[in-house]
Amino acid sequence: xxxxxxxxxxxxxxxxxxxxxxxxxxxxxxxxxxxxxxxxxxxxxxxxxxxxxxxxxxxxxxxxxxxxxxxxxxxxxxxxxxxxxxxxxxxxxxxxxxxxxxxxxxxxxxxxxxxxxxxxxxxxxxxxxxxxxxxxxxxxxxxxxxxxxxxxxxxxxxxxxxxxxxxxxxxxxxxxxxxxxxxxxxxxxxxxxxxxxxxxxxxxxxxxxxxxxxxxxxxxxxxxxxxxxxxxxxxxxxxxxxxxxxxxxxxxxxxxxxxxxxxxxxxxxxxxxxxxxxxxxxxxxxxxxxxxxxxxxxxxxxxxxxxx
Amino acid sequence: xxxxxxxxxxxxxxxxxxxxxxxxxxxxxxxxxxxxxxxxxxxxxxxxxxxxxxxxxxxxxxxxxxxxxxxxxxxxxxxxxxxxxxxxxxxxxxxxxxxxxxxxxxxxxxxxxxxxxxxxxxxxxxxxxxxxxxxxxxxxxxxxxxxxxxxxxxxxxxxxxxxxxxxxxxxxxxxxxxxxxxxxxxxxxxxxxxxxxxxxxxxxxxxxxxxxxxxxxxxxxxxxxxxxxxxxxxxxxxxxxxxxxxxxxxxxxxxxxxxxxxxxxxxxxxxxxxxxxxxxxxxxxxxxxxxxxxxxxxxxxxxxxxxxxxxxxxxxxxxxxxxxxxxxxxxxxxxxxxxxxxxxxxxxxxxxxxxxxxxxxxxxxxxxxxxxxxxxxxxxxxxxxxxxxxxxxxxxxxxxxxxxxxxxxxxxxxxxxxxxxxxxxxxxxxxxxxxxxxxxxxxxxxxxxxxxxxxxxxxxxxxxxxxxxxxxxxxxxxxxxxxxxxxxxxxxxxxxxxxxxxxxxxxxxxxxxxxxxxxxxxxxxxxxxxxxxxxxxxxxxxxxxxxxxxxxxxxxxxxxxxxxxxxxxxxxxxxxxxxxxxxxxxxxxxxxxxxxxxxx
Numbered sequence: 001x002x003x004x005x006x007x008x009x010x011x012x013x014x015x016x017x018x019x020x021x022x023x024x025x026x027x028x029x030x031x032x033x034x035x036x037x038x039x040x041x042x043x044x045x046x047x048x049x050x051x052x053x054x055x056x057x058x059x060x061x062x063x064x065x066x067x068x069x070x071x072x073x074x075x076x077x078x079x080x081x082x083x084x085x086x087x088x089x090x091x092x093x094x095x096x097x098x099x100x101x102x103x104x105x106x107x108x109x110x111x112x113x114x115x116x117x118x119x120x121x122x123x124x125x126x127x128x129x130x131x132x133x134x135x136x137x138x139x140x141x142x143x144x145x146x147x148x149x150x151x152x153x154x155x156x157x158x159x160x161x162x163x164x165x166x167x168x169x170x171x172x173x174x175x176x177x178x179x180x181x182x183x184x185x186x187x188x189x190x191x192x193x194x195x196x197x198x199x200x201x202x203x204x205x206x207x208x209x210x211x212x213x214x215x216x217x218x219x220x221x222x223x224x225x226x227x228x229x230x231x232x233x234x235x236x237x238x239x240x241x242x243x244x245x246x247x248x249x250x251x252x253x254x255x256x257x258x259x260x261x262x263x264x265x266x267x268x269x270x271x272x273x274x275x276x277x278x279x280x281x282x283x284x285x286x287x288x289x290x291x292x293x294x295x296x297x298x299x300x301x302x303x304x305x306x307x308x
Numbered sequence: 309x310x311x312x313x314x315x316x317x318x319x320x321x322x323x324x325x326x327x328x329x330x331x332x333x334x335x336x337x338x339x340x341x342x343x344x345x346x347x348x349x350x351x352x353x354x355x356x357x358x359x360x361x362x363x364x365x366x367x368x369x370x371x372x373x374x375x376x377x378x379x380x381x382x383x384x385x386x387x388x389x390x391x392x393x394x395x396x397x398x399x400x401x402x403x404x405x406x407x408x409x410x411x412x413x414x415x416x417x418x419x420x421x422x423x424x425x426x427x428x429x430x431x432x433x434x435x436x437x438x439x440x441x442x443x444x445x446x447x448x449x450x451x452x453x454x455x456x457x458x459x460x461x462x463x464x465x466x467x468x469x470x471x472x473x474x475x476x477x478x479x480x481x482x483x484x485x486x487x488x489x490x491x492x493x494x495x496x497x498x499x500x501x502x503x504x505x506x507x508x509x510x511x512x513x514x515x516x517x518x519x520x521x522x523x524x525x526x527x528x529x530x531x532x533x534x535x536x537x538x539x540x541x542x543x544x545x546x547x548x549x550x551x552x553x554x555x556x557x558x559x560x561x562x563x564x565x566x567x568x569x570x571x572x573x574x575x576x577x578x579x580x581x582x583x584x585x586x587x588x589x590x591x592x593x594x595x596x597x598x599x600x601x602x603x604x605x606x607x608x609x610x611x612x613x614x615x616x617x618x619x620x621x622x623x624x625x626x627x628x629x630x631x632x633x634x635x636x637x638x639x640x641x642x643x644x645x646x647x648x649x650x651x652x653x654x655x656x657x658x659x660x661x662x663x664x665x666x667x668x669x670x671x672x673x674x675x676x677x678x679x680x681x682x683x684x685x686x687x688x689x690x691x692x693x694x695x696x697x698x699x700x701x702x703x704x705x706x707x708x709x710x711x712x713x714x715x716x717x718x719x720x721x722x723x724x725x726x727x728x729x730x731x732x733x734x735x736x737x738x739x740x741x742x743x744x745x746x747x748x749x750x751x752x753x754x755x756x757x758x759x760x761x762x763x764x765x766x767x768x769x770x771x772x773x774x775x776x777x778x779x780x781x782x783x784x785x786x787x788x789x790x791x792x793x794x795x796x797x798x799x800x801x802x803x804x805x806x807x808x809x810x811x812x813x814x815x816x817x818x819x820x821x822x823x824x825x826x827x828x829x830x831x832x833x834x835x836x837x838x839x840x841x842x843x844x845x846x847x848x849x850x851x852x853x854x855x856x857x858x859x860x861x862x863x864x865x866x867x868x869x870x871x872x873x874x875x876x877x878x879x880x881x882x883x884x885x886x887x888x889x890x891x892x893x894x895x896x897x898x899x900x901x902x903x904x905x906x907x908x
Contacts, residue, residue: 069722071769073666073673091613091674091758092765164750164781251780252765253772265594266758269601269617 033300043296049289053282057104066098069253077267080274088274090260091267094253100278103255107286110170110240110256115233117175122182123225127217129183130190131209141187148180156243165243165250174239182228189221223301230294234287241283257283354887354904357596357608358587360563364548365536366499367447367529368455371788373831375814375878379899380587381499383555383568384548386576388422388440388498389491391817393634393895399491400817404577405900407435407500407552413487418467420490421478427575429502430551435575436474442503442519444469446532449525453533458822458829462494486852492818502550506532511546554580554902564589568901581889581905592756600626606887609879612759615676627885631878632690634815634895636682637808638870639751644795644835648749648803650740652834656711657738657747658868662701663708664770668694671874674762679874684865686819686857687875690895700866709774717747724748725775748777749803752790755782757809759876764806792833804871805833810878814897820848821860825869836869 037043072093080088080096087096129140159173190213193199199216218225241258243249249259257279264275361380363372366387390405397403401410407427411420427435444463451457451464463469468480481490507515509527518524535547542548542560549556554574559567566587570580590596593611600608601617603624610617610628618628641652651657667681671694680692683699696702709719716729716736727737727745737745754760761782768778783789790805806812813824813831823829826845827837844860865872878897883890889903 069769069772071766073669073766076673092762092769164779251782252761252768262594263758263761266611266613268594269597269614269620 046292111237118178126186234290
């Protein structure tokens with residue numbers, strides 16, 4: 001039970017191996033995981049879409065220069081194909097293609113940052129609650145239950161009306177309430193893992209609870225966490241869209257796809273389709289991409305679990 | 309697991325795609341799947357797009373002065389006088405709708421004797437001068453809590469209130485006022501209240517004569533105010549079931565639908581022709597207009613951005629009619645903001661900011677020609693054109709820049725303009741402005757109005773060009789979060805407030821500014837104070853000469869107590885063509901549902 005041979009099966013124990021230990025099987029698992037991920041065409045499509053959208057949003061402005069700060073009321077609602085405006089202009093004269101790039105930056109930054117923040121907070125919270133157990137677990141999870149009982153969109157809207165929405169503030173607001181799901185997931189994993197022999201062995205050798213959480217619980221739940229993180233990113237992007245759709249997003253001249261979609265809807269009946277379709281399709285694609293990547297990652301981690 | 313995640317992803321994608329494609333199809337085909345066959349046409353009900361009111365007591369309270377509250381309240385409780393602006397009646401009094409005959413003036417203009425017509429409450433009790441006195445006692449004892457109160461105004465300017473009999477009472481003023489002003493802007497506030505039901509301080513105690521003393525009146529007022537602050541009980545609370553108006557409240561959902569039904573024992577001459585009015589709120593322009601297009605509502609509005617849908621709506625049996633108001637629109641500045649007050653107190657800063665607001669272009673492009681520039685505190689004629697002729701400060705960014713630079717500001721286009729020469733000299737930034745102070749403001753605006761959002765995007769853009777940082781914050785109710793305040797108040801940090809997506813202020817018949825721009829005025833949210841403005845405002849109350857109104861207007865147009873903004877129509881009303889009596893739409897923002905009927 002305490003031999004190094006017994007310890008090679010889990011990442012947690014891998015961390016306790018001496019530096020010269022043979023980690024070839026572990027590398028093999030990772031390679032298998034990558035291979036499985038690469039075999040998943042939808043996952044690869046997801047990666048490609050995500051990279052493409054991120055590339056267009058973050059690198060596009062380097063090559064396609066537009067003024068996204070100053071309005072131009074002399075050039076409102078120009079149709080796609082108008083000189084200098086391949087995707088037309090909006091109701092205050094902003095170039096729509098440039099705006100898509102700017103809006104995409106906000107959506108992706110907030111989505112990624114809020115998703116990572118929610119996952120990090122939720123992972124630590126759930127791991128501590130699940131590992132410590134007892135009244136600590138009960139108290140911590142009641143906090144989660146209580147917060148989950150309140151509709152998240154309502155909380156986001158409430159917060160967004162109290163504070164001035166900015167990108168960092170949106171990240172904090174969404175991250176502050178989106179960690180509940182990961183906390184529950186990781187807590188479930190922790191409850192299972194804490195009963196494992198290798199953790200009991202570590203404790204019997206004098207290992208602390210903090211070390212158990214840091215070196216064993218979290219690393220062993222990493223598959224669940226990463227997969228969940230991809231969905232958190234997708235959800236966060238949608239939350240940004242919801243808030244902006246309700247007029248609670250970042251104020252102009254900043255943009256995001258949800259806000260653009262809302263603006264487009266205001267002009268829907270005037271036939272300005274180019275204000276509606278591009279941001280709508282972009283939201284669909286980025287959320288799909290995150291979900292496809294998440295699905296692929298899940299399968300990749302399942303390989304490791306099956307092998308173990 | 310793999311399949312589950314992919315199915316989830318696909319389901320999500322299909323759902324989102326369906327929504328967007330569906331919306332897009334509607335957009336591209338230019339036609340709703342339903343024709344305008346819904347609503348209540350041909351029945352005795354009308355459905356109306358209308359923000360949910362949140363104040364029922366017909367004594368206005370600070371923070372609850374929104375137009376929907378006034379309309380709601382007046383549907384249930386008639387004012388002593390109603391007015392019309394067509395110039396056909398003495399003092400603009402609409403005699404047919406009013407509860408009393410026009411006042412008889414005596415005592416060199418100081419005494420007004422008013423005789424009530426025969427009217428009853430919905431419970432059959434006669435409406436008498438006791439109900440007027442009850443109102444008078446309540447506002448006199450609680451004037452600091454009344455949104456219409458300002459020091460020196462009603463009831464401070466009343467030397468004597470005498471009830472002569474059940475039908476006649478008289479008011480004697482402390483000074484000889486301009487009668488037109490007093491009748492239009494003071495007597496318009498009087499709303500008889502059902503003393504026989506409301507003169508109590510608890511739901512269990514029977515109404516008595518508690519309001520006869522100031523202490524008792526305070527208790528009664530507190531009781532009524534508390535009830536009015538509890539919207540969920542509006543439809544059930546017995547207090548609100550005795551009305552003088554043409555309508556009674558049949559259903560009320562906080563933040564939701566309100567149902568009014570015709571008052572069967574209504575004693576006015578303008579009897580309701582419909583039996584029910586359903587007021588439906590919407591979260592924003594888009595949601596409301598979708599319902600209009602689907603024909604599910606009888607009376608709504610067309611957002612400015614969708615005005616080019618007029619022909620489509622008319623082809624579907626709707627009438628489209630802009631509702632021009634006796635109103636002005638402005639951007640409120642907070643002269644008590646700890647951060648921004650020193651800046652706003654500098655006239656050149658206000659002028660520089662005003663010159664960055666391109667009112668004619670915003671009116672024409674963003675408001676689709678349904679707004680017109682505001683040049684001063686006295687409204688232009690309802691339906692005025694979009695030119696800014698006559699405005700003291702026209703759109704002129706170059707002059708604005710010059711003005712700032714000549715007062716010691718280092719203008720940094722697309723950067724941050726800062727004060728370079730602190731001090732109170734003529735070429736310095738001004739008193740209380742430290743070196744390095746940035747020109748940076750936050751404006752609190754309204755959600756749900758696409759044109760307002762675009763307006764501030766344009767203004768921010770113009771300010772950015774001069775390095776002025778404008779942060780835009782939209783909230784559902786900008787009036788509620790930008791109250792009049794003292795610098796030490798916790799809620800006094802706001803800089804600018806906009807609540808003019810449907811016009812900021814609708815005047816009574818006489819467009820004087822004692823409620824808006826006088827020192828300490830109840831709706832002077834920004835605490836603007838200028839002795840000369842006070843003097844000119846005061847003068848309009850005493851002089852029957854139009855020149856006093858002009859002098860007041862000209863002074864404030866230049867002094868800029870607020871920033872003048874494009875004044876939009878109250879709304880571009882659209883209603884089923886079979887709905888009669890909607891027009892003419894009252895420029896003073898009144899809605900008289902009792903005039904409405906369906907064409908047979």
